[in-house]
Amino acid sequence: MALALTVNGTRRExxxxxxxxLLYVLRNDLGLSSPQFGxxxxxxxxxxxxxxxxxxxxxxxxxxxLAGKQITTLEGLPDRWAxxxxxxxxxxxxxxxxxxxAWIETQVPQCGFCQNGMMITATALLEQTPAPTVEQIKAAYxxxxxxxxxxxxxxxxxxxxxxxxxxxxxxxx
Amino acid sequence: xxxxSSIHGATLSRRQFVKSGGALIVGFTLxxxxxxxxxxxxxxxxxxxxxDAALSASWFEIxxxxxxxxxxxxxxxxxxxxxTAYKQLVAEELNVPxxxxxxxxxxxxxxxxxxxxxxxxxxxxxxxxxKAAAYTYQALLDLAATTLRVDKAALTxxxxxxxxxxxxxxxxxxxxxxxxxxxxxVQGDITSxxxxxxxxxxxxxxxxxxxxxxxxxxxxxxxxxxxxxEQWVTDVRLPNMLHARVVHPRTLGSxxxxxxxxxxxKFPNAQVIVKGNLVGVxxxxxxxxxxxxxxxxxxxxxxxxxxxxxxxxxxxxxxEKADWKSTPVSKGDKNQGNLAPALQxxxxxxxxxxxxxYMKHAPIGPTVAVGDARPDGTVxxxxxxxxxxxxxxxxxxxxxxxxxxxxxxxxxxxxxxxxSNGGNAGAEDEAVxxxxxxxxxxxxxxxxxxxxxxxxxxxxxxxNIAIGLDNDxxxxxxxxxxxxxxxxxxxxxxxxxxGLPTMPAPAPEPPLPIGSTINGIQDPWIxxxxxxxxxxxxxxxxxxxxxxxxxxGLRDHSMRTPGQLQQNYPRELAFSEAAARARLDAIDFRLRxxxxxxxxxxxxxxxxxxxxxxxxAPSPKASASGSTKVTxxxxxAMLRSGTYWACVxxxxxxxxxxxxxxxxxxxxxxxxxxVNPLQLKRQIEGGALMGLSHAxxxxxxxxxxxxxxxxxxxxxxxxxxxxxEIEVVILSHPEIGSYGGGSEAANALAxxxxxxxxxxxxxxxxxxxxxxxxYVQSVLNAQNSxx
Numbered sequence: 001m002a003l004a005l006t007v008n009g010t011r012r013e014x015x016x017x018x019x020x021x022l023l024y025v026l027r028n029d030l031g032l033s034s035p036q037f038g039x040x041x042x043x044x045x046x047x048x049x050x051x052x053x054x055x056x057x058x059x060x061x062x063x064x065x066l067a068g069k070q071i072t073t074l075e076g077l078p079d080r081w082a083x084x085x086x087x088x089x090x091x092x093x094x095x096x097x098x099x100x101x102a103w104i105e106t107q108v109p110q111c112g113f114c115q116n117g118m119m120i121t122a123t124a125l126l127e128q129t130p131a132p133t134v135e136q137i138k139a140a141y142x143x144x145x146x147x148x149x150x151x152x153x154x155x156x157x158x159x160x161x162x163x164x165x166x167x168x169x170x171x172x173x
Numbered sequence: 174x175x176x177x178s179s180i181h182g183a184t185l186s187r188r189q190f191v192k193s194g195g196a197l198i199v200g201f202t203l204x205x206x207x208x209x210x211x212x213x214x215x216x217x218x219x220x221x222x223x224x225d226a227a228l229s230a231s232w233f234e235i236x237x238x239x240x241x242x243x244x245x246x247x248x249x250x251x252x253x254x255x256x257t258a259y260k261q262l263v264a265e266e267l268n269v270p271x272x273x274x275x276x277x278x279x280x281x282x283x284x285x286x287x288x289x290x291x292x293x294x295x296x297x298x299x300x301x302x303x304k305a306a307a308y309t310y311q312a313l314l315d316l317a318a319t320t321l322r323v324d325k326a327a328l329t330x331x332x333x334x335x336x337x338x339x340x341x342x343x344x345x346x347x348x349x350x351x352x353x354x355x356x357x358x359v360q361g362d363i364t365s366x367x368x369x370x371x372x373x374x375x376x377x378x379x380x381x382x383x384x385x386x387x388x389x390x391x392x393x394x395x396x397x398x399x400x401x402x403e404q405w406v407t408d409v410r411l412p413n414m415l416h417a418r419v420v421h422p423r424t425l426g427s428x429x430x431x432x433x434x435x436x437x438x439k440f441p442n443a444q445v446i447v448k449g450n451l452v453g454v455x456x457x458x459x460x461x462x463x464x465x466x467x468x469x470x471x472x473x474x475x476x477x478x479x480x481x482x483x484x485x486x487x488x489x490x491x492x493e494k495a496d497w498k499s500t501p502v503s504k505g506d507k508n509q510g511n512l513a514p515a516l517q518x519x520x521x522x523x524x525x526x527x528x529x530x531y532m533k534h535a536p537i538g539p540t541v542a543v544g545d546a547r548p549d550g551t552v553x554x555x556x557x558x559x560x561x562x563x564x565x566x567x568x569x570x571x572x573x574x575x576x577x578x579x580x581x582x583x584x585x586x587x588x589x590x591x592x593s594n595g596g597n598a599g600a601e602d603e604a605v606x607x608x609x610x611x612x613x614x615x616x617x618x619x620x621x622x623x624x625x626x627x628x629x630x631x632x633x634x635x636x637n638i639a640i641g642l643d644n645d646x647x648x649x650x651x652x653x654x655x656x657x658x659x660x661x662x663x664x665x666x667x668x669x670x671x672g673l674p675t676m677p678a679p680a681p682e683p684p685l686p687i688g689s690t691i692n693g694i695q696d697p698w699i700x701x702x703x704x705x706x707x708x709x710x711x712x713x714x715x716x717x718x719x720x721x722x723x724x725x726g727l728r729d730h731s732m733r734t735p736g737q738l739q740q741n742y743p744r745e746l747a748f749s750e751a752a753a754r755a756r757l758d759a760i761d762f763r764l765r766x767x768x769x770x771x772x773x774x775x776x777x778x779x780x781x782x783x784x785x786x787x788x789x790a791p792s793p794k795a796s797a798s799g800s801t802k803v804t805x806x807x808x809x810a811m812l813r814s815g816t817y818w819a820c821v822x823x824x825x826x827x828x829x830x831x832x833x834x835x836x837x838x839x840x841x842x843x844x845x846x847x848v849n850p851l852q853l854k855r856q857i858e859g860g861a862l863m864g865l866s867h868a869x870x871x872x873x874x875x876x877x878x879x880x881x882x883x884x885x886x887x888x889x890x891x892x893x894x895x896x897x898e899i900e901v902v903i904l905s906h907p908e909i910g911s912y913g914g915g916s917e918a919a920n921a922l923a924x925x926x927x928x929x930x931x932x933x934x935x936x937x938x939x940x941x942x943x944x945x946x947x948y949v950q951s952v953l954n955a956q957n958s959x960x
Contacts, residue, residue, distance in 0.1 A: 020460040028459055033408045034401035036587075038537050039621040043885040046537055074401045096400065103399045107391055107851065110859050111251035111588030112398035114537045119399070138893045147892035149885060151537050152251070152588050153862025155896045157855065 005066055007032065008076030009083075018064030023047045025063050026073060034074030034116045035059075038149075045117035045148035049073050055117075055124045057145055074100075074116050077123060085172060098172065099123050102165035110152030117148050122162045130169050137162045232286055232305040232357070233263070235313075239333055239345035241269060242276040246287040246368055247298035248559050250588045252856050252916050253392035254294040255279050258848040259302055264385045265378050266306035267313070268330040269344070271385050277393075280561045280583030287359070288562030289368025290594040292731075295848065295912035296814050300371070305357055307375035312355045316347055364566030364576055366595060366663075366687055380846060380907045387905065389851030398585070406557040406584035409543045411614040416459040417607050418466035419600075419617060420452040421627050422670065424878035426478030426721035433472025440465040446610045449672035450723060453607045455615055463620075479877040480720035481727065487716065488528045488635050488941075491656060495713045500681045500690040503710035505653075507698035510705030515650035519641030523751045527638065527743035528941035531873035532631040533888055534732050538587035539624035544604030545614040551578045552608075556601050557586025563596030563663070568605055571668045571675060590733040590863075592629055595663030595688070599628050603667035625888055626880040627666055629730035630873050632658050632715075636743035641705075646755035648766050650705035655740050658715045659690040662728040669725060678718055690714055695736035696744060697812040700766035708740075727875065733863065737813060738921035742928075742942075745809040749929035750938055753790045759808050759929065760785060774904060775819035775841040776810060782902050783821035783839035790929070791936035797953040800829035804836070807929025809922045816844040816913030820922035822897075824930040828953050831946030835865050835897040835927055843904040844913030853915045854901045860916065861899055864923025866891035870943050 002015045007030060014029045021040075026032040026049070038046030040059045047059040050072040072080055077100060082092030096104075099122045109115050118141070125132055125140040132140070137159050141148045150158070234242040243263055249255035260274040278284050280291075287301050314335070318325040323338035330336070333344045361369040380386075397403040422429070429450045435443050443456035443465035452473055454466035482490035516522055542556040552572065558564050561581040569576040581601075592598055600617040608615040619627070634657030641650035659679030668675045679690050692712035717726025734741075752762035760780050764773060779785070785806060796803050802825045810819045823837040838861045847853060870889045874881045882888035924942060931949075932938050939952045 016458075017460060024459045027407075028410075032401075033405065036405070036407060036538055037541075037618065038539075038587075039885060041621060041884055043621075044537060078400075100399045104391075104395050107395060107855055109251055109392075109395055109398050110855065111537075112395075112403070112585070113405075113587035115398060116401070138896075141893035146885065147894070149537060149890060149892065151535055151590075151863070151890065153859035153866070153891070154855075155862055155891070155893045156858055156899055158893070159896070 001064070003063060003067065005063070005071060006069065007071045008073060009079060014063070016063060019062045021059050022049070022061040022063050022066060022071070023058040026058060032073045032075055036113055036116055038114070042145040044114070044146065045121065045144070046114050048117035048120040050120060050124060053124065053127060055121050055144055074119060077119070097123065098168035099126065099165045101168055102161045106157055106161035106164055108154055108157045108161045110154055114148065114150045118150070118158050121148060122165060125162070126166060126169055131166050132162065134159060232302065233309055235344050235348050237345045237349040239273060239343055240275045241267070241273050242278065243274055243302065244278040244285045245298055245302055246280060246285040246289060246562060247294060248280040248291040248561065248583050249294070250291070250559070251394070251585065253394065253852045254916070256393050257390045257852050258295060259299060261385045261390065261848055262299055262303040263306040265383055266303055267310050267333070269333040271390060273333055280558070282561050282565045282579070282581040287369045287371070288363040289560065290366055290563070291559035292591065292594055292917070293814055293914055294916070295914055297367070299912060301369075303377070304371040304373070304375055307377050308357050308373070309355060311375060313344060313347060317342060320347060364562045366560070366563060368562055380910055383907070386846060386848050387907065388849070390849055392852065394585070403585050406555065406586040407538065407541055409555040409584065409616070411543060411545055414543065414614040414616055415455040415457060415611060416462040417453050417455045417604070417615045417617045418462050418620065419603050419623065419667070420454065420466055420470045420473055421623055422450055422723065423475040424478045425717055425725045425727065425880070426480050426723055426878070427475035428722055430474035430476060433469035435465055436468065440468065444611070445469055446607050448606050448610065449670060451603065451606060451667055451671040453603065453617070455607060455611055459618070476722070478722065481717045481875055481877050481879070483876050484530065484872065484874045487633055490716070491633070491635060495658070497656065497711045497713050500692070500712040503691060503693045503712070505694040505698060505706065505708030508707050510650070512650050512652050512705050512707045515705035516639055516641040516652065519649045520644045521642050521754060523638070523640045523642070523747060523754055525638055525747055525750065525938070525940060526635055527746060528635045529633055529739055529742060530871070530942060531633045531727065532732065532867060532871045533625060533873055533882070534589040534592040534628065534631070534730070535888065535890060536587035536589040536592075536624070539619040539621055540599035540628065541616065541618040542598070542600040542604040543614055543616045544601065544608035546605055546609040548612070550574065551580065552605055553580045553582065554601050554605060555582045555584065556598060557584055558596070558598050558601070559591070559593040560596045564593070564601055567596045567663070567665055567676065568602065571602055571665065571673045572605070573674065591731040591735055594731055595661055597663065597665040599624070599666065602665035606667060606671055606673070622883040625882045625884070629662060629728045631732035631735070632660050632729040632739070634658070634739045636740065638743050638747040640747055640751040642751060642755050646752070646757045646762060646765060648700065648703045648751070651700070651703050651707070653708045653740070653744060654711060655692060655694070655709070655743070656711045657692045657736070657739055658713050658729060660729050660736055661688055661731055662715060663688055666725065666728065670723060678724055679715060693736065694740065696740035699769055699772050699810065699812050700763070701768050702766050733860070734813065734917040734921035737811070738924065741809070741811050741921050742925045745925035746928050746940070749790065749807055749925070749932065753932070756789045758787045758789055761787065763808070763810060771817040771843050772810060772812070775817045775843050776808070778841035778902050778904060779808070779819040779821050779839055782841065782900055783823070783837065785821055790933040792933050795934055795936040796828060797935045797937050798828045800827060802827050803934045805930040805932065805934025807926040807931070807933060809926040809929065811918055811922055813918045814914030815911050816842060816915060816918065818842050818918045818922055820919070820926045822923060822926035822930045824927055824934060826931060826934045826949070828935065831949035831953065833869060833927070833931060833944045833949060835869070835895070837898045837900070838865070838923065839900045839902070840919055840922065841902040841904060842915065843906055844915055845909035845911040846907050847903055847905040848912065850903055853903060856916045857901045857919045858899050860919025861923055862891055862896065864920035865895060865897070865927070867920060868924045868927040868942055868944060869895065870945065872943050
């Protein structure tokens with residue numbers, strides 16, 4: 001069936017069965033490779049995207065339920081930040097989201113496969129709670145359908161990076 | 174071509190003039206293989222899609238703009254060793270800035286030189302590329318001497334600029350307009366587990382002159398992973414490609430009775446492919462492939478099979494039923510003295526048995542590969558794999574073709590910590606089988622249950638330890654008997670299921686020691702003052718391997734700190750228990766047993782940094798009951814890949830609930846030369862948390878037929894809620910002159926330190942993992958104290 005989605009601020013049309021999970025539509029039809037297939041069971045968070053600003057697991061989200069909703073992927077974070085900050089287009093082109101910037105500065109990833117969901121969750125957290133405590137950071141990664149899982153053990157680096165991102169957000173005010 | 178110089182066993186030849194660009198291409202000749210073939214004067218054979226010693230498959234390209242590309246057959250999974258440490262090693266030997274090395278090509282079998290497994294990055298592959306760089310440096314000096322007409326001995330090099338006799342020339346200028354071939358001597362078999370090794374002894378830069386090694390460098394891959402620009406293995410899409418899912422057998426020993434069929438009304442574009450006992454479903458879209466495969470699975474009939482002991486009985490089965498007789502017993506290389514009389518004469522003796530469960534590599538993404546079997550007989554495989562050349566050999570064997578016809582391309586993917594070090598991660602063979610069947614590229618993506626149920630596991634095992642003590646707390650005798658099924662089954666499982674040719678299953682007489690049932694002693698002995706030492710390794714077939722009509726069973730594969738984790742855990746935990754028996758502090762006790770200065774160094778450092786309380790265990794406040802939290806401390810030590818490690822864990826236990834929490838993890842590491850302290854610290858932190866996961870959560874569950882761990886609920890791993898305070902103490906000793914490894918060990922050290930801390934906190938010894946509430950409560954409720 002033909003469906004219209006709003007992804008990273010742009011209207012996109014796809015022709016897929018309505019029960020297709022959003023993950024496959026993003027990866028296979030819309031060329032957005034940031035959400036990863038980790039379990040297909042909403043148990044790990046590798047496939048996370050923002051739906052209306054909230055973290056959601058795209059591997060179990062039927063695409064037919066997303067009409068009229070704003071979907072943001074990792075690819076869309078720089079634009080999202082630029083819009084929130086009212087940056088000019090030229091400046092926005094060279095700007096990373098503070099979360100991405102912090103992830104690079106902190107050298108978070110080992111294999112990096114789970115980090116999409118980790119950055120999406122950090123973004124959702126900081127939009128609600130710009131200066132979270134360590135306990136709030138940990139809680140953010142334990143909430144939702146399941147804890148966010150990392151096999152490489154980057155959890156402590158993630159906490160550091162969220163704190164750094166929080167500082168970058170504060171600096172940009 | 175005219176030979177213009179001979180460099181410590183390597184030869185440099187000037188080749189044809191190149192009109193534009195120009196690069197120093199460093200390839201190599203297979204000196205070792207030629208000698209083996211008895212044709213020392215023949216030029217090195219370079220097959221199709223393979224290493225071309227003169228051109229494409231080369232170590233370095235030094236370009237006319239002074240940038241450098243490096244190539245390695247090792248596959249860095251994200252720990253960044255190839256992207257930082259390898260660049261640093263090459264930059265040192267070539268005398269160029271770190272930033273001059275702008276590209277790293279990894280793993281692709283037609284684009285990289287040396288092959289071999291991706292572990293021991295500094296010990297193996299790092300020394301290959303370092304030597305290759307050292308040969309190349311000498312070649313560049315020779316070339317500069319000729320070009321500048323200055324004696325080679327009078328030349329100096331800084332930042333890629335050669336100076337001498339008042340003249341200067343950059344490497345870029347030096348190589349501009351010409352292409353050179355430097356032949357580097359190597360030996361080995363590229364598709365073997367170990368790949369090729371660079372031989373000879375080129376002059377190396379003294380470590381005292383290092384300016385790049387030892388400094389922190391960021392991983393150049395991180396930005397692309399963080400901004401969704403990285404090309405992951407999951408992103409590979411080829412023209413005309415079909416998506417596939419595999420319907421794996423119902424049990425680890427089931428054979429196919431009949432494959433389910435496709436309801437064309439529901440799945441008009443899907444088709445079922447059957448090859449032996451392998452059932453695959455392909456479709457143009459991924460969702461149709463998934464749904465059709467679920468429908469086919471429901472309609473597929475398999476024989477029943479029961480032949481496994483189940484996870485709750487597996488250690489009893491190993492003790493009572495497993496065949497430990499047909500495999501030769503391994504002996505530790507430090508075995509000495511006379512055990513039985515020494516144990517008998519001891520003032521006291523600790524005897525204990527320790528058990529470890531099967532654990533999974535458990536990558537966050539299930540394995541995925543794209544196979545592209547082309548009409549001309551060549552096969553391309555796009556995958557995420559730690560030994561692509563070995564995979565190439567395995568696929569050639571499966572297809573009955575030459576390795577010349579197989580190309581493996583490597584992409585970033587989810588870390589699986591050893592699973593593919595022998596050549597296959599899981600889906601590659603199935604992708605090739607299905608691609609060949611349909612005549613189109615096929616992408617096989619395992620689902621989460623496939624990945625937990627059909628991949629290999631880190632083997633379970635048990636160890637019997639006896640420690641004899643004198644009245645001063647000195648160990649008079651140490652005896653260890655380690656029992657573990659074969660650790661490395663490198664048969665591609667899809668090929669096994671399909672009935673296609675593979676290497677043999679692990680057996681007592683293997684083609685190589687590493688694929689056998691032999692249980693080698695993996696944990697180097699470091700307690701030098703112990704006079705009587707006996708470490709024995711008993712091996713056997715994998716559980717279910719011989720019983721399964723599919724010859725599958727519970728297949729094993731090396732996992733982070735392989736084999737050594739299984740032997741270090743019982744040793745170090747028994748040492749902590751023995752220290753308590755001797756009424757000695759566990760660190761003092763260890764110091765008493767060794768004269769090894771590097772071990773003393775890490776133990777001393779970890780004691781200082783961890784807040785360790787010097788006293789015997791159990792803690793004066795230890796308790797095995799009540800709902801009040803009790804706390805304890807534990808220590809462990811290890812020598813691995815040239816690196817000395819010591820770890821302290823502080824834990825809390827709530828006896829009433831059986832909940833164990835790790836509050837603090839402190840580790841001291843002495844690798845000798847520290848290459849990149851920033852990335853070393855990150856690797857250790859990651860290893861530490863993986864070790865907590867092993868200690869607290871991980872155990873593969875299985876019944877009599879197969880694996881019952883299907884998802885992250887039935888195979889839980891550590892979460893953010895569990896992270897302790899972590900402190901990493903890096904001890905740099907460049908004067909030692911060796912490059913110890915850093916990515917392994919931290920996980921293994923955690924398990925015994927946590928178990929020792931549990932003993933300190935409760936006074937009860939927990940001698941198996943993981944420390945989950947039901948097991949912990951059974952230990953705490955047991956009547957007998959273990960003291």
